Amino acid sequence: xxxxxxxxxxWRVLLGLVLVTGVLFGINALGVYVFQKSSWTPELALxxxxxxQIVLQAQTEDGAAPSQEQMDQAAAIIRQRVDASGxxxxxxxxxxxxNIVVQIPGVxxxxxxxxxxxxxxxxxxxxxxxxxxxxxxxxxxGNSTPYPSPDPSLNATPTAKPTxxxxxSWVTDKLQAExxxxxxxxxxNDPARAPKDQPxxxxxxxxxxxxxxxxxxxxxxxxxxxxxxxxxxxxxWLVQLTMNDKGTEDFGTVSxxxxxxxxxxxxxxxxxxxxxxxxxxxxxxMNGLILDGRPSISGSFTQESATTLxxxxxxxxxxxxxxxxxxxxxxxxxxxxxxxxxxIAGLIGLALVAVYSxxxxxxxxxxxxxxxxxxxxxxxxxxxxxxxxMGFRLSLAxxxxxxxxxxxxxxxxxxxxxxIRDELRDGKSITAAVEDGxxxxxxxxxxxxxxxxxxxxxxxxxxxxxxxxxxxxxGLTTLIDVFIFVIFTHPVMQLLVRTxxxxxxxPLSGLDPQALGAVYRSRSQFREVATASAGRGxxxxxxxxxxxxxxxxxxxxxxxxxxxxxxxxxxxxxxx
Amino acid sequence: MASMNEFGNNLYSGKTSxxxxxxRRLWFIIAIALVVGSILVPLIRPIQFSIEFTGGxxxxxxxxxxxxxxxxxxxxxxxxxxxxxxxVVVSGKDIRVQTDQMSDEETQKVSAxxxxxxxxxxxxxxxxxxxxxxxxxxxxxxxxxxxIFLALTFLILALxxxxxxxxxxxxxxxxxxLVITIGVYALAGFEISPAAVIGFLTILAYSLYDTTVVFxxxxxxxxxxxxxxGRTFGESVNLAVNQTLxxxxxxxxVAALPVGAILFIGAFWLGAETLTDISLSxxxxxxxxxxxxxxxxxxxxxLFRENEPxxxxxxxxxxxxxxxxxxxx
Numbered sequence: 066x067x068x069x070x071x072x073x074x075x076w077r078v079l080l081g082l083v084l085v086t087g088v089l090f091g092i093n094a095l096g097v098y099v100f101q102k103s104s105w106t107p108e109l110a111l112x113x114x115x116x117x118q119i120v121l122q123a124q125t126e127d128g129a130a131p132s133q134e135q136m137d138q139a140a141a142i143i144r145q146r147v148d149a150s151g152x153x154x155x156x157x158x159x160x161x162x163x164n165i166v167v168q169i170p171g172v173x174x175x176x177x178x179x180x181x182x183x184x185x186x187x188x189x190x191x192x193x194x195x196x197x198x199x200x201x202x203x204x205x206x207g208n209s210t211p212y213p214s215p216d217p218s219l220n221a222t223p224t225a226k227p228t229x230x231x232x233x234s235w236v237t238d239k240l241q242a243e244x245x246x247x248x249x250x251x252x253x254n255d256p257a258r259a260p261k262d263q264p265x266x267x268x269x270x271x272x273x274x275x276x277x278x279x280x281x282x283x284x285x286x287x288x289x290x291x292x293x294x295x296x297x298x299x300x301x302w303l304v305q306l307t308m309n310d311k312g313t314e315d316f317g318t319v320s321x322x323x324x325x326x327x328x329x330x331x332x333x334x335x336x337x338x339x340x341x342x343x344x345x346x347x348x349x350x351m352n353g354l355i356l357d358g359r360p361s362i363s364g365s366f367t368q369e370s371a372t373t374l375x376x377x378x379x380x381x382x383x384x385x386x387x388x389x390x391x392x393x394x395x396x397x398x399x400x401x402x403x404x405x406x407x408x409i410a411g412l413i414g415l416a417l418v419a420v421y422s423x424x425x426x427x428x429x430x431x432x433x434x435x436x437x438x439x440x441x442x443x444x445x446x447x448x449x450x451x452x453x454x455m456g457f458r459l460s461l462a463x464x465x466x467x468x469x470x471x472x473x474x475x476x477x478x479x480x481x482x483x484x485i486r487d488e489l490r491d492g493k494s495i496t497a498a499v500e501d502g503x504x505x506x507x508x509x510x511x512x513x514x515x516x517x518x519x520x521x522x523x524x525x526x527x528x529x530x531x532x533x534x535x536x537x538x539x540g541l542t543t544l545i546d547v548f549i550f551v552i553f554t555h556p557v558m559q560l561l562v563r564t565x566x567x568x569x570x571x572p573l574s575g576l577d578p579q580a581l582g583a584v585y586r587s588r589s590q591f592r593e594v595a596t597a598s599a600g601r602g603x604x605x606x607x608x609x610x611x612x613x614x615x616x617x618x619x620x621x622x623x624x625x626x627x628x629x630x631x632x633x634x635x636x637x638x639x640x641x
Numbered sequence: 642m643a644s645m646n647e648f649g650n651n652l653y654s655g656k657t658s659x660x661x662x663x664x665r666r667l668w669f670i671i672a673i674a675l676v677v678g679s680i681l682v683p684l685i686r687p688i689q690f691s692i693e694f695t696g697g698x699x700x701x702x703x704x705x706x707x708x709x710x711x712x713x714x715x716x717x718x719x720x721x722x723x724x725x726x727x728x729v730v731v732s733g734k735d736i737r738v739q740t741d742q743m744s745d746e747e748t749q750k751v752s753a754x755x756x757x758x759x760x761x762x763x764x765x766x767x768x769x770x771x772x773x774x775x776x777x778x779x780x781x782x783x784x785x786x787x788x789i790f791l792a793l794t795f796l797i798l799a800l801x802x803x804x805x806x807x808x809x810x811x812x813x814x815x816x817x818x819l820v821i822t823i824g825v826y827a828l829a830g831f832e833i834s835p836a837a838v839i840g841f842l843t844i845l846a847y848s849l850y851d852t853t854v855v856f857x858x859x860x861x862x863x864x865x866x867x868x869x870x871g872r873t874f875g876e877s878v879n880l881a882v883n884q885t886l887x888x889x890x891x892x893x894x895v896a897a898l899p900v901g902a903i904l905f906i907g908a909f910w911l912g913a914e915t916l917t918d919i920s921l922s923x924x925x926x927x928x929x930x931x932x933x934x935x936x937x938x939x940x941x942x943x944l945f946r947e948n949e950p951x952x953x954x955x956x957x958x959x960x961x962x963x964x965x966x967x968x969x970x
Contacts, residue, residue, distance in 0.1 A: 112915070172764070175749055389745070391693075393769030399703065407916060410906040414899025421898060425891060462839055465919045468903055469843065472896030473850070479895065480854055483649075483888045490653050505861070512801050513853040519797065520790055520846035527786040535839050535919070539846070 071500070072563060075556035082439075082552045089446045096453045103453035107445070110168075110460035110534065111156075113404045115397030117173040121165045121182060121387040130162055131385065138380035140165050143387070146180050146342060156456070164390060172394055182387045183342075187285030187378065189316075190265060190278035191231040191323065192336040192348060198249040198273050215242035230279035231322060231334050235264045244277045267338070269345045276345050278338055282319055287312025291378035293371035302366035304347075304375045306359065313358025320360075323351035339378060346377050407464035414468055418475050426482055427575035428567070433478045436554045440474060443545050457537070466538030473517070473539075474546045478554065480513075481506040485558075485576070495576055499562045503555055510550065517543045649887040655880055662879040665940035672817060672937050679824020688827045691834035693771050694780070698743045700752060701767045702736040705759035713738045716758035720750045742770065783838055787845070791815075794849055802860055806945040811852045814938030818848045821933075822926045836915045840922025847923070848930035851892065852938045858885045859939065871963075873956040878943040882935055893931040900924045 096103025111118050123131050123139045131139065136159045143165060147155040156168040167181060201209040219239035227234045236244075249268035261281040268275045290307040308316055319337060327335035327350065338348040349362045362374070415437065422430030444467070451457035485502035493501060521540025525533055561567045567574045651657035661668070692699050702713070710728040713736055717726050727739040736759070743751060748768050756763045791812055798808040822844060826833065859881040863874060872880065900920045907917035946952055 175745065178745055389770065389772065391769065391771040392745075393771075394767045396703065396764055396767050399767065403916070406906055407903075410903040410916065411899070413906065414902035417898040417902060418895055421891075421895060461915045462836065462919065465839075465903065465916055468899050469896075469920075469923060471899045473847070475895040476850075476854075476892045479888050479891045483885070483891075486649065487653055487884065490650060509854055509857040512857060513850045515797065516794060516849045516853055517846050519793055520842070520849070523786050523790040523793065524842055527782050527789070535843070539843065 071559050075559040078552050078556040079560075085552075086443065086446075089443065089450065093446055093449050093453070096450065100453075103449060105449060107448040108452035108456075108458045109400070109404070110458035110463070111170075111400075112395050112461045113400045113459065113464075114170065115395050115400040116168060116170040117392065117394045119167045119169075119173070119178065119181060119392040120160075120390040121167065122163050122390050123165060124163075124386050124388060133159075134376075135380055135385065136163070136165070138376055139385050139387070142342065142380070142385075143167060143181055145344070147177070156458070165387070171397075178392075182389055186340075186342060187288070188261065188281035188340045189283040189287070189319070190281050190338050190340055191319070192276055192333045192338055193231065193233060193236055193264065193279055194244065194277040195274055195333045195336070195348075196244075198268060198275050200246055200248045202245075212242070212246035214246055215239050227279075229322060230282050230319075231326070232279070233334075235279055236277065240264060240266075240277070244275070247275055249273075249275055265340065265343070267340055267343055267345050269348070274345075274348075276338055276348060278340065278345075281340075282337075283312060283315050285378075287315065288378055291375040293366075293368065293375040296361075296363060301363060302368055302371040303361045303363040304366070304371050304378065305361045306378065308358035308360075310358075313356070316358060316360065317354075317356040320351055320353075320355045324354050327351055341377055347374055403461050404464070407461065407468065411464070411468045411471070414471055418471055422475065422478075426478075427573050428571075429478075429482050429575035432554060432557060432561070433475055435557070436478065436549055437471060437474060439553050440542070440545055440549050443549070444542060447541065447545070458534075459538075460534035463534035463538045466535040467542065470539060470542035470546070474542065474549075477510050477514070477546055477550050480509055481550075481554070481558075482575070484509075489576065495568050496562050498576075499558050503558070507551075507555075510547065514543055514547050652883045652886050655883070658879065658883050659886070660879065661882045661935055662875045662940050662943045665944065668936040668940055672933075675824070676817060676820050679820045679827075682824050682827045686827055686830060688823075689830065689832040691832045691837075692739050693835050694777075694833070696742055696771055698740045698748055698751075698768065698770045700738045700740075700755055702738075702755050702759050702761060703765040703767070704734050705736060705761050705765075707759065708734065708736060710736070712758045713755065716754040717751055720754050721747055742772070745770075780838075783842065786842065790845065798853070798856075802856065804946075807856050807860075807942055810938045810942035810945060811849060811856065813941055814852055814933045815845060815848050817937050818844060818926060818930045818933045821929050822922065825925050825929070826922065831921060832918075834918045836918035837922045840919045840926065843919075843923050844926030844930060847896065847927060848933065851889070851930050852934045854892075855882060855885050855889065855934050855939060856942070858882075859942065871959060873959050874947055874952045875943045875956075878939055882939045886935070889931055889935060893927050897924060897927050900927065 093103050093105070097105060121143070123136060125131050125135070140157050140159050144155070144157045147157065147167065147169065155170075156166075158166050160166050169177070173181075201211050203209055216239075219237070219242055221237050221239040223234045223237055225234045244266050247266045247268075249272045261284075263280055265278045265280075266275065267278060287308050288306055289309050289312075292305050294303060294305050295301065296303050323335050323337060326332075332350070336348050336350050338345045340346070347362060347364075349364065366374070418437070419430070419434045422433040424430070426433065448457065448459060452459075481502065484506040485498050488498035488502045488505075489495065518540055521536045521543060524536035525540060562576075565571075567576055571577065648657065708730050710730065713728045714726045717724050717738060717740055721740070721743065724740045724743070729737050736755075738755070740751070748770055752766045752768050753763060756766045795805070795808040795812055798811055799805040802808070819841065822841065823833075826837070831837070859878050862877045862881040862884075900923050903916050903920035904924055907920065947956070
């Protein structure tokens with residue numbers, strides 16, 4: 066019996082595998098039960114669950130490629146738009162240098178599409194009136210009643226022609242009624258449809274206040290820069306704006322007018338609002354005359370909120386526009402069907418691989434099947450965790466990657482088992498063959514699998530979304546494959562060769578030395594092969610190895626000559 | 642499977658030996674013929690690119706009662722009279738209509754018109770729009786990926802095997818696989834879609850993987866016991882290829898089985914275009930990759946190395962000793 070150290074080592078490694086598996090399940094359990102963000106089933110990509118995918122290309126006005134910062138901001142702008150349209154669980158990601166991928170469950174209506182692709186619009190509008198966000202009033206009976214929808218017959222044209230953007234005569238009877246009935250929870254501020262020269266009803270970011278605003282007086286192009294900083298005196302966070310020449314002049318006019326309202330106590334008409342995509346992101350009060358085009362906005366900012374506002378002003382000012390690169394809708398039934406096809410194909414593929422392994426490798430085939438099973442469990446739980454932590458979604462291409470990987474994984478075992486068999490053919494004992502075969506096979510597997518992982522990484526970095534899913538699953542399974550190989554297959558082999566079935570080389574074990582052309586009595590003691598199936602060549606090769614070690618230089622030369630002769634005639638007749 | 646074992650034993654010992662290196666001139670002629678043929682195929686049968694590469698709009702009507710193709714053209718023309726349409730019946734029950742690029746509004750209207758014409762729910766009509774830049778981007782990215790991957794692989798293999806000649810042989814073998822696979826694709830008239838491109842990229846990984854396994858055995862045979870073996874360099878390479886032949890066969894079978902399952906299912910169960918496209922290219926690629934490793938990469942490596950002075954003189958010594966031994970007996 067061999068020393069027990071490989072056995073102990075094997076048990077320890079297997080225990081490690083159980084621990085790793087346990088920890089992975091624990092992590093996901095934490096995600097499911099504690100954070101309530103994870104799930105026990107993998108998240109599916111759009112092509113498997115159905116939905117709409119729109120790929121937009123962001124373009125700056127001057128045609129220059131947008132920076133990563135601008136892209137992130139553009140994605141944030143689109144996210145707000147999608148959220149505003151009442152679609153939940155949309156997935157918005159930037160991809161490559163210029164693309165934004167919007168994935169929406171279900172079919173996106175035309176309004177949502179229009180909203181998504183309209184360009185970012187930042188406007189400055191004077192405030193005419195403001196109230197809390199509620200669209201209800203308390204009636205005589207003491208109950209809250211929603212304001213009725215405005216009567217269409219109400220007067221919609223100003224009685225007197227407004228003289229400036231702050232003129233109260235903009236507020237017609239109809240607009241007043243609309244303003245009161247406006248529901249911030251269900252806003253209708255489509256950025257594509259807000260006329261610049263008309264008043265606008267808009268809610269603030271938090272949905273806590275609503276504003277009745279005058280026509281736009283300046284747009285985002287007036288701003289050249291916006292940064293978050295601290296007031297040198299009070300240390301409070303503020304947002305510092307820099308305007309261009311035209312902006313400075315126009316803002317000066319607005320500032321003069323609004324500052325006068327402040328002095329006259331005409332609140333809230335001393336406020337002006339920054340409106341991004343039809344939402345008020347800030348509505349500061351004019352605190353003085355600003356004629357140098359460098360206003361700063363102060364308030365109860367934190368560093369984060371100041372930075373957000375600065376970014377919104379800066380990037381909202383950039384007239385980023387979006388062109389649709391591709392859009393497609395997959396119906397939910399089609400997605401489910403595709404997933405079904407994938408799963409069935411996977412199961413059939415798995416069954417075929419199992420049957421073939423069992424035929425060719427007999428009982429060793431069972432180890433292949435067991436390893437693939439362990440691999441399946443680990444891959445599944447890791448995909449669940451990745452869905453939670455990284456937002457990984459399994460796409461159809463990803464499923465294909467998983468199915469293809471079954472075959473690739475089985476190959477590591479083929480390399481290993483063929484190696485063991487080669488060692489057996491060299492006349493080694495089964496236990497020694499497993500150790501030596503492992504030593505050689507692992508080198509081969511490490512180098513060849515690194516090439517696979519390299520391919521997956523390069524694909525993942527360079528490819529677009531469809532290819533990414535595939536590269537990701539292929540890379541992931543290759544990594545898990547190598548892991549399983551070291552931490553499951555090899556230790557299991559080490560243990561199994563200590564059993565009589567495998568260690569004794571049972572004909573059904575797949576490790577029958579006799580069938581493999583070698584026979585041993587005990588360690589390092591060989592006798593000639595008597596069976597017909599054992600090739601003479603094996604014996605010759607083995608004897609040559611043995612003989613080589615004991616030869617003198619002169620003998621070796623002679624043997625070399627003989628060997629050369631033998632391999633050239635292939636018959637191998639002759640004495641040793 | 643005693644016969645398989647015996648076959649393996651004989652290959653291992655060298656009793657049975659396929660002349661992968663010995664007859665390499667023949668294999669190279671065949672390989673060159675295949676590559677030239679693959680390059681010529683598109684001249685006769687232009688490669689079909691899918692709509693993702695050409696740009697356009699595509700509508701799929703799921704399982705309508707009638708599969709009359711005229712109905713589709715009529716419906717499209719009722720919205721855009723000048724549109725060119727290509728209508729096909731997919732997997733016997735769905736109607737797929739490809740048109741020029743349409744605006745969003747037109748797309749909506751065509752979807753509605755199709756649903757109406759075939760008497761199905763609007764939900765059963767899926768539409769997609771692909772801008773012309775999309776395919777261009779994918780192609781450019783894929784080519785970049787290919788170039789970077791090849792460069793890195795070349796480097797890693799050269800470092801691992803300590804000879805750039807193995808990298809060169811492996812990569813030439815790889816290009817061989819790629820060209821032939823695309824040739825087969827073109828010959829069969831399959832459309833090249835983004836999914837097929839994924840498949841081609843996977844083949845790269847698979848082909849290199851396969852070559853690496855065989856080359857590792859070659860490395861072992863030519864360095865570890867090469868000096869005393871009494872074999873010429875070419876014979877050592879050939880023995881290594883033969884010794885790994887059972888593995889090569891088993892690997893390609895096992896790798897092809899699941900992929901074949903996808904193909905099989907995809908062919909009978911409809912609508913799994915992505916899966917079918919990916920698996921088709923991989924299936925063809927696996928077979929070509931196995932062939933290429935055995936008949937192109939390994940003999941090529943032997944060809945590259947044989948003229949090195951050290952190897953040349955050793956081979957000469959082995960041959961001389963062999964002659965002498967024959968004379969002695």
